[in-house]
Amino acid sequence: MVELTQESMAQEPMLTRSIVLxxxxxxxxxxERAELVTDDAPVALIEKGMVFACSAAARAEGVRRGLRVRxxxxxxxxxVTHPYDPAFDARSFESVLTAIEELMPGVQVxxxxxxxxxxxxxxxxxGGERAAAAALLGLLAEHGVPDARIGIAxxxxxxxxxxxxxxxxxxxxxxxxxxAQHGSPAFLADLPVSVIDDPSFVALAVRLGIHxxxxxxxxxDAAVHGRFGQVGKRIHALASGHDASTVVPRVPLPSxxxxxxxxxxxxxxxxxxxxxxxxxxxxxxxxxHASLVxxxxxxxxxxxxxSVFERVWLHPRWFTASxxxxxxxxxxxxxxxxxxxxxxxxxxxxxxxxxxxEVGLWGNGPDERIHHALSRVQSMLGHEAVLTxxxxxxxxxxxxxxxxxxxxxxxxSHTVRAGQPWPGSLPTxxxxxxxxxxxxxxxxxNAGDSVDVTERGQVTGExxxxxxxxxxxxxxxxxxxxxxxxxxxxxxxxxxxxSIHRFHIVEADGMAWLLFLEEHRWWAEARYD
Amino acid sequence: MLTALLAGPSADGAWCGIIGVPEFGAEAAGQLGVDLxxxxxxxxxxxxxxxxxxxxxxAVTVVVTKPxxxxxxxxxxxxxxxxxxxxxxxxxxxxxxxxxxxxxxxESVWSGLGRGxxxxxxxxxxxxxxxxxxxxxxxxxxxxxxxxxQFRSVSAEETPGVQRRLEAVS
Numbered sequence: 001m002v003e004l005t006q007e008s009m010a011q012e013p014m015l016t017r018s019i020v021l022x023x024x025x026x027x028x029x030x031x032e033r034a035e036l037v038t039d040d041a042p043v044a045l046i047e048k049g050m051v052f053a054c055s056a057a058a059r060a061e062g063v064r065r066g067l068r069v070r071x072x073x074x075x076x077x078x079x080v081t082h083p084y085d086p087a088f089d090a091r092s093f094e095s096v097l098t099a100i101e102e103l104m105p106g107v108q109v110x111x112x113x114x115x116x117x118x119x120x121x122x123x124x125x126x127g128g129e130r131a132a133a134a135a136l137l138g139l140l141a142e143h144g145v146p147d148a149r150i151g152i153a154x155x156x157x158x159x160x161x162x163x164x165x166x167x168x169x170x171x172x173x174x175x176x177x178x179x180a181q182h183g184s185p186a187f188l189a190d191l192p193v194s195v196i197d198d199p200s201f202v203a204l205a206v207r208l209g210i211h212x213x214x215x216x217x218x219x220x221d222a223a224v225h226g227r228f229g230q231v232g233k234r235i236h237a238l239a240s241g242h243d244a245s246t247v248v249p250r251v252p253l254p255s256x257x258x259x260x261x262x263x264x265x266x267x268x269x270x271x272x273x274x275x276x277x278x279x280x281x282x283x284x285x286x287x288x289h290a291s292l293v294x295x296x297x298x299x300x301x302x303x304x305x306x307s308v309f310e311r312v313w314l315h316p317r318w319f320t321a322s323x324x325x326x327x328x329x330x331x332x333x334x335x336x337x338x339x340x341x342x343x344x345x346x347x348x349x350x351x352x353x354x355x356x357x358e359v360g361l362w363g364n365g366p367d368e369r370i371h372h373a374l375s376r377v378q379s380m381l382g383h384e385a386v387l388t389x390x391x392x393x394x395x396x397x398x399x400x401x402x403x404x405x406x407x408x409x410x411x412x413s414h415t416v417r418a419g420q421p422w423p424g425s426l427p428t429x430x431x432x433x434x435x436x437x438x439x440x441x442x443x444x445x446n447a448g449d450s451v452d453v454t455e456r457g458q459v460t461g462e463x464x465x466x467x468x469x470x471x472x473x474x475x476x477x478x479x480x481x482x483x484x485x486x487x488x489x490x491x492x493x494x495x496x497x498x499s500i501h502r503f504h505i506v507e508a509d510g511m512a513w514l515l516f517l518e519e520h521r522w523w524a525e526a527r528y529d
Numbered sequence: 530m531l532t533a534l535l536a537g538p539s540a541d542g543a544w545c546g547i548i549g550v551p552e553f554g555a556e557a558a559g560q561l562g563v564d565l566x567x568x569x570x571x572x573x574x575x576x577x578x579x580x581x582x583x584x585x586x587x588a589v590t591v592v593v594t595k596p597x598x599x600x601x602x603x604x605x606x607x608x609x610x611x612x613x614x615x616x617x618x619x620x621x622x623x624x625x626x627x628x629x630x631x632x633x634x635x636e637s638v639w640s641g642l643g644r645g646x647x648x649x650x651x652x653x654x655x656x657x658x659x660x661x662x663x664x665x666x667x668x669x670x671x672x673x674x675x676x677x678x679q680f681r682s683v684s685a686e687e688t689p690g691v692q693r694r695l696e697a698v699s
Contacts, residue, residue, distance in 0.1 A: 108635050313592035370544060370569075373588030377571060377581050387570045389555030406569065427648055429674050430557035432532045462644070504649055510637030512649045526554065528639070528649055529530070 016246045017119045017181070019129075020159035021100070021136060022149045026113025027053040030092035031082060033144055042076050044069075045084040054083045068360050086112070099143050101355045104136070106249035108156075114163075116156045116247045133176040153179035155243025158188060161195060184241035189214030197233055201228065213239040256290070257347035258283040265304040269332045272341050280324040281348055290356065293318040296349035309335040312349050316407050317371060322379075330383040374406050384406075393417025393439025395425050395487055397514075397526050398436035416512055426486050431514050431526035438523035441515060442467045443476060443505070452520055453484050453501050466505055466513070468524075480503040485516065530634055530656070533680040534593060534674050536562035543567070543590035549578050550595050550622065559681065561678060579604060586611050595622040602626050631659045635668075638694060651676045652685055 023029060024405065027045045031037045042058035044051045051072050054063045061076035073079050089112040101107050108116045122132035133150040139454060140148045151162025166177035179187045191213045193205045216224075216239040222233040237244060256470055260279040266272050287294055295318055300310040311334075313327040324346060332341070379385050387403040392414040394400045401420075404410045443451045445461035452460045467475035483503030491494045500516040502525070507513070512528035535545050535558065544567045547553050551572035559565045569589065574581040586594050586608065606628045610617055616631040621628065634654050641650025654673050659666040670683035 178691060370588040373584050374569060378585050380577060380580065380584075381571070381574065385571055385573065387572065389559075389565055389568060389570065391556050391559060391565070397554065397556065402572070403555075403572075428560055429552060429649070429651075429678055430560055432557045432561075433552045433556040434555045434557075435552055459645070480644060480647075482642050482645060482647045504646070504647075506639045506642055506649070510639065510652075510654075512639045512642075512652070527636075527653070 015154040015243065016156075017154055018156045018159045018247050019112075019117045019119045019122065019133065020137070020151045020156060020163045021115050021117070022151070022160070022163040023096075023113045023140070023145050024147060024149065025053055025055055026093065027084060027089055028055040029145060030089050030112070030441070033092055034088075035422055036082065038081055043080050043082065044072055046081050047084040063529045074285055090115075096140070096143055096145065097248070099139060100136070103139055104132075105500070106247070108247050108249055108498050110156070110160070113220070116159065118247045118249075119152055129178055129202070133178075135142065146177065150176045150180070152177070153187070154181060154184050154241065155249060156245055157238050157243045158184040158241060161188065161191060164195075184243075185217065187215065188239060188241055196238070198235065201231065201235060215240075224508070256283065256286050256292075256351075257345055257349075258286065259343055259345035260343060261343045265342045267337070267340040269329060272332060272344065273329045276344050277321070277325055279344070280321040280328075280346070283324065284321050287348065287351065291354045292348075292351040293354050294348040294351050295319070297324060297327065298349045299324075299328055299329060300345045300347075301328075301335060301337075301341055302343040302345070303337055303339045305339040307338075309337075314408060317368075318352070323375070325382075326375075326379050333382070375500060378406060386498060390414050391418045391424060393420055395422050395489065397426070397434045398432070398438070401434060401436070401491050424485070426514070431512075431528040433527040433529055435526060437522055438516070438525050439468070440470070441513075441522050441524045442475075443478075443515065443522050444472060444502075448472065450520075451517075453517055457484060457486055457501075459484060463503070465503060466507055476507045476509065478505050479508055487516075530632065530673055531593065531620070531622070532558045532563060533671075535593070536680065538591050538618075539563040539567060539613075544588065544592040545570070546571070546585040546589040546593065548581050548585065548594040549574055549597060550593065560695050561674060561680075582619070583608060583611065586615060586617050589617065591618050591620065593620045593622065596625070600624070600626055600655070629661060633657050634673075637673075641685070643698075653687070 007072040010487055011378060022490065028037070028043050031043065032039055037043045040057055042055055042063070044058050044063055046069055047051065047460065049069055051063060051065055051067045051069070054072075058072075058076055058079060063072045063076050063079065076233075093109070093112040097107055097109065104117055104122045106118060106121070119129055119132065122135075126132040126135055129152050133152060136150060137148055147451055149163045149166040151159045151164070151166060153159040153162050162177040167174045174253055189212065191215060193211055193213060194357060195201050195213070205216065208383055210219075218234060219236065221233075221236055224236045228235070259277050260276055262272070262275060266275065284294070296312055296314045297319060298310060299313050302308050309331065309352050311331050315323060328344060328346070353382065374386050384405050386406040388406060388411045390402045390404060392400055392402040392411070402411065402414055409462045443463045444465040444467070446464040447461065449461060451463045454460060463478050463481050465472065465475035466478050481503060484501035485503075486499070486501050488499040490498065498518070500518045502515065503515045505513050513524055514526040514528070515522055515524050536541045539545050540562050544565065546629070547568070550570075553570060553572070555565060555568070555570070558568070561676065569585070571581055571585075574597070576597065582592060583592045583627050607625060609620065633656070635657050636655040639649045639651070640653070641647045652673050654671050655668055657666045657668045658670050672679070672681050672683055674680055
């Protein structure tokens with residue numbers, strides 16, 4: 001007992017008084033800042049089929065975190081759902097963090113939307129903790145987060161709980177919650193045990209009848225340590241207000257982003273690309289200096305009307321300056337620019353150590369040569385001109401063939417879809433010439449009428465003549481044929497339903513065709529040659 | 530027949546490039562032995578088809594191209610020199626001046642279909658190869674493909690029209 005007291009006495013001076021800043025509903029706020037949703041709409045962010053975060057308007061209608069999507073939509077009919085992207089959240093919080101760091105350096109990010117600072121420096125500078133907190137709230141209001149909350153206490157855990165419990169009052173006083181020095185045990189005592197981040201401990205504690213942090217703190221320290229181990233010891237320390245963790249400020253990574261501004265804006269693609277070349281060289285020089293190569297870049301094009309076009313480009317090897325310029329040019333071609341381009345910014349999305357990509361003394365062999373030649377063709381004709389094929393899923397042959405531009409990864413679901421059973425698909429051997437889109441043709445009987453299929457699936461006449469052009473004069477005779485093989489897809493969706501009858505025919509000169517009849521019209525899907 | 534020509538080299542690990550053929554059936558090629566990971570396509574080269582063909586001869590081993598217009602002798606000769614240098618092969622769909630051989634399918638009979646039933650299963654073809662300067666053509670009977678999806682020559686028993694004489698046993 002004596003040593004425990006000495007230990008706890010020794011720990012007290014090590015508590016760092018911390019300021020924790022909390023932006024409520026940061027995922028929704030990030031979407032609003034990117035103008036993907038309007039400010040007052042009920043929005044929910046979905047992760048793995050359950051609600052991860054929701055806006056205040058949605059919460060008013062009864063949507064809560066952890067509900068399934070259908071349940072949330074039942075509670076709020078006008079709900080707008082978005083998939084949750086942690087990388088996007090982190091990126092938007094970056095700009096707020098940079099602003100805070102300019103004002104008060106030494107910020108630690110706890111998660112997107114919450115960060116911690118040591119209170120000693122700012123409170124000395126601003127003459128008091130409340131003044132420092134007010135300055136911080138003012139800064140955030142300027143940067144588009146009007147309802148941030150601040151908690152100040154001994155240790156980041158208590159400060160975080162204080163921030164969450166600060167009231168949503170009007171600007172200033174209400175949104176700051178300060179727990180006096182040594183006052184955290186009393187403050188934490190009344191909090192429910194669910195604020196602890198360990199769900200298994202919380203579940204067990206509730207079953208044992210421990211409902212508040214005060215009850216946890218009242219437990220015997222050695223008993224908790226014996227029962228729960230190191231985890232329990234830490235939780236017990238937190239609950240008693242002896243939070244030994246400190247604020248570890250992050251070291252801001254050197255920014256590799258480079259951008260070029262055009263004043264006045266340029267609206268011709270080649271002008272923009274020409275003006276960007278020096279920036280691309282500079283961008284890669286910065287990366288090389290840090291011994292990195294870039295395997296994916298994020299290119300953002302800002303137009304004068306404040307709209308942003310951003311896209312991530314991947315590269316099978318790594319980017320050189322001309323590759324980056326090419327990507328910018330393709331993105332400009334692809335974007336629908338309504339006004340002139342004011343700024344182009346490029347930043348690395350994924351980097352790799354330069355040691356992994358050194359060019360061998362004798363060159364890198366066939367893959368490198370192929371990649372050079374294909375990149376040349378791509379810069380001649382455009383990114384979409386050089387393609388590789390992967391097999392996706394589907395019944396129609398045109399659907400099954402997925403063409404992916406060289407350098408892009410294939411869509412991730414294609415192997416899964418290709419491996420699924422597709423009843424009604426063609427047996428091998430498959431036709432080697434596929435018409436996408438299908439070509440119109442005509443099939444006639446001996447009497448001269450076009451062949452059709454009745455509602456019961458029976459052919460109205462035997463196919464005898466086949467013409468690619470549609471007229472009877474250059475029709476060739478059909479020696480053997482097979483069909484109709486009916487395929488009715490997506491009958492439940494009126495806009496996408498298709499109901500066709502497939503036929504095989506062999507012409508007199510030995511050419512075999514795969515045709516289909518849709519709504520009394522004949523089309524050639526493929527040819528065997 | 531094009532896929533049959535590609536299947537051999539591709540299965541051995543060569544890269545193949547196809548220029549100007551938007552209706553190439555990649556899935557069928559994959560099933561008949563072409564490795565899709567070493568296949569590159571430029572379906573719409575437009576008027577640059579010749580420079581694209583030249584660029585690809587530097588990289589891939591087998592180049593298939595559909596000429597977009599008349600091929601000049603000078604261009605063909607330059608391309609031939611490049612092919613010899615790299616050890617590559619060019620297959621042109623259409624006329625090509627100075628081609629080493631010209632392959633044509635003269636007869637083709639599909640088996641497996643009847644009058645209203647069946648599906649195309651196997652094809653017996655006669656392929657004629659005419660050498661440079663119109664030299665004597667060679668002809669061969671090939672299964673393109675056969676029942677098992679392979680490309681091979683037609684063996685003696687399978688050749689139609691061969692009468693098997695009945696021999697007395699005892």
